[in-house]
Amino acid sequence: MGEHEFLSETWAKISPSEKKPRLLYSIIVCVVAAIGGLCFGYDLGVLASVLVMPRFTESLTLSTVDKTNIVGLFLIGCTIGSALQGYFADTFGRKWTIVGGSVIAALGGFLQAFAQNVPMLFVGRGIAGLAIGAFSALVPVYMSECVVHSFRGAMVSGQQFMIVSGISIAYWVDFLTYKVFNSNDWQWRGPLIVQGVLGVILFFGVMPLPRSPRWLLSKGKKEEALNNLAKLRMLPVNNEYVRTEFEEMEWSLQREREVGSTTFTEIFTSKSLRKRLLVVMAINAYQQFSGNNGVNYYAPQFYKQLQVGGTDSVLLLQGFYGLLKLVMTVPTIFVVEKLGRRVILMVGSCIMTFSMLALGILFAVTTGGDPNNVSTLAANKSLGILGVFFIWFFVVGYNASWGPITWVVSSEVFPLRVRSKAMAVTSMVQWAANTITVYAVPLALSSNTFGIFIGLGIVAFTSIPFVYFFLPETKNATLEEMDLIWDGEKVMNESYDLKSKS
Secondary structure, eight states: OOOOOOHHHHHHSSSOOOOOGGTTTHHHHHHHHHHHHHHHHHHHHHHHTTOOOOHHHHHTTTHHHHHHHHHHHHHHHHHHHHHHHHHHHHHHHHHHHHHHHHHHHHHHHHHHHOOOSSSHHHHHHHHHHHOOOOOOHHHHHHHHHSGGGGHHHHHHHHHHHHHHHHHHHHHHHHHHHHHHHTTTTTTHHHHHHHHHHHHHHHHHHHTTTTHHHHHHHHHTTTHHHHHHHHHTTTOOOHHHHHHHHHHHHHHHHHHHHHOOOOOHHHHSSSSHHHHHHHHEEEHHHHHHHHHHHHHHHHHHHHHTTTTTSEEEEEHHHHHHHHHHHHHHHHHHHHHHHHHHHHHHHHHHHHHHHHHHHHHHHHHHHHHOOOOTTHHHHOOOOOOOHHHHHHHHHHHHHTTTTTHHHHHHHHHHOOOGGHHHHHHHHHHHHHHHHHHHHHHHHHHHHHHHHHHHHHHHHHHHHOOOOOOOOOOOBBBTOOGGGHHHHHSOOOOOTTBBOOGGGG
């Protein structure tokens, strides 16, 4: 780059008192876009408690296989949606793809809420999955392309906060409708109606938002890109900061165009892109196989296995479980750009490893692996409470680390020309792993109560050396600086020194 002044250097010259008001609009944009994360979380959480509601099973005459397929078809839809969003996001832009997804999310939610039979419920669940899969890949990209670089980690971590908020809201809506409509179908239809309403809210929220300036620039819409960037920074178009950021975007785009257009095949054949892709694919797989969604979907069944109470107690525990997830997401928003991605992930892995192994040992000692042998747990309630503690301690580790940081890493490491394509691939991996978890956990628990937890603990443990050796630190770097971090000579085990770029 020679004498080129990077955005991070220009930003450092602006006094702290001048930075704060320039963040407001981009933060608002990110918060509104993150309603897609709220839809994501609500859709994930709403079925966990609905599945154990008596009226839900009775109304639609559901078998155990049907209940597993309800979850599985949603995840298959998510896998397909995450793959398709890459094309639509590159062709029509990030904003309009989110708007389209909100329509699909609302349709899927209302189809489920007013389902008269199992096939109609399956169709609604699959359609909703298409939208949620798209949101999971696209919302973090849109946010990362709009927000100031030094707050990117915090804002994209906010995606996880909104996901967990959605999960928590779903648990409490489930609990309230179960108590209020205990004898009719509104017990389960009510929570699913809220799912459709959230899609409508997202539609009207995103409509007035600006299009991504980076996407606009990639399409040759230079004037609109500059105007949108200035609007997002709350500064005039001739401001030094805006001009520097815009020039850096142009410089980065020019470098990418010199490389040429990139197809899905070239993402795997380019050494630089393949390296990033494989690391991010592994990060997404670890996020799922470490046990989080096994706990999300089947925690009520775990509580019943632990003999901690009836349906009322199980749903109440699930509600507090959701609140704990929400609370533990908040600290990461404030420390991600100080501690960095790597430290947070490795500390989280240590907590998750301990929790899953401890839960597995508890089940091994009390049940001997037999799902029907619950006499010891029934006779000693303190052991059941200890099991709940291990589940909740896992949540503490996961939601402060792998939950938010996976979205941050996935959305920031790829160049603009391949960002949507690469996110499509990594999101497909995430949803495929999620689907495997959904089908594997109940199958494993039906034959052995502790093996699945031991396995998840081992997976969480192996993530520690993976992060240490293969994931570079990217805190405080701009999106345009990622090529220099991943392709440069800096070692993986320390924060990237911005001074080395010039």
